[in-house]
Amino acid sequence: MKQLIIQSDDLGITRGVTNGIIEGIESGMVKNTGLFANMPSSAYAASIIKHYPHVCLGIDINIVAGRPCANPKDIPCMVHADGSFYTSGQSRQLDETADHHDHLDYGQCVKETKAQIERFYQLVGKYPEYIHGHSYSTATLVKAMEDVAKEYQIPTTRGLTKEYGLVRPLKNWNKKPFTLDDQLHADQLGCIMTDEYLKADIGYIIFHCGYVDAPLFDVSTYTLIRPMDLKACNSEALKQWIQTNGIELISFRELTKGNV
DSSP, X not given: OOEEEEEEEEETSOHHHHHHHHHHHHTTOOOEEEEOSSSTTHHHHHHHHTTOTTSEEEEEEOSXXXXXXXXXXXXXXXXXXXXXXXXXXXXXXXXXXXXXXXXXXXXXXXXXXXXXHHHHHHHHSSOOSOEEEOSOOOHHHHHHHHHHHHHXXXXXXXXXXXXXXXXXXXXXXXXXXXXXXXXXXXXXXXXXXXXXXXXXXXXXXXXXXXXOOTTHHHHOSOOTHHHHHHHHHTOHHHHHHHHHTTOEEEOHHHHHTTOO
């Protein structure tokens, strides 16, 4: 492996998660993170991340937690009567009885994706450097995100992965369902630090670093895994593995500038 991209998702989902990601950034390991634009802690996260301009800041398009950035009346396929998003589990249940196992409406997906990007701009003062999906996806949502990305001329992580041949760890420590016991005993380093993975030219690791705070339990099933991911990400073992193998940590920003 010549180069490695480490991304930590869900900046702004809660203050605790945000602060944990910042620890990963300050350790020198996390060089890419995606902001949630629609959460109560989004503004807090945006104010903090401005102090780390070297970090490639993208957006995590989120349609499963909190409330939308668009008018809920304009995106009925995504929300409860009170205007809050369906959870990922609820959306998957709706997909089971929908045509093509996809209950989402393309136009509504475009509307919410654009609304989140514009809210990002309001918070950060610039558009995101990449677009990434969060937790739940269907072909309709992927298509909408890709079309909006083209309109805004922002790359998607799906597109970057394909274009540059980015390789995720060959084993995945995240499970669905992901019990608390599984989260506590996930073997991140065992999945990452393998001879087989070293054969990749450019590696791509997605962590969910963070601290656990009470609001997190209301919006995500990924709870205890977050401090465990942070521990693995910041571990001396991972840092030594990177150094020993002469791996360069890079961001999507460097990738898209053609510095690879």
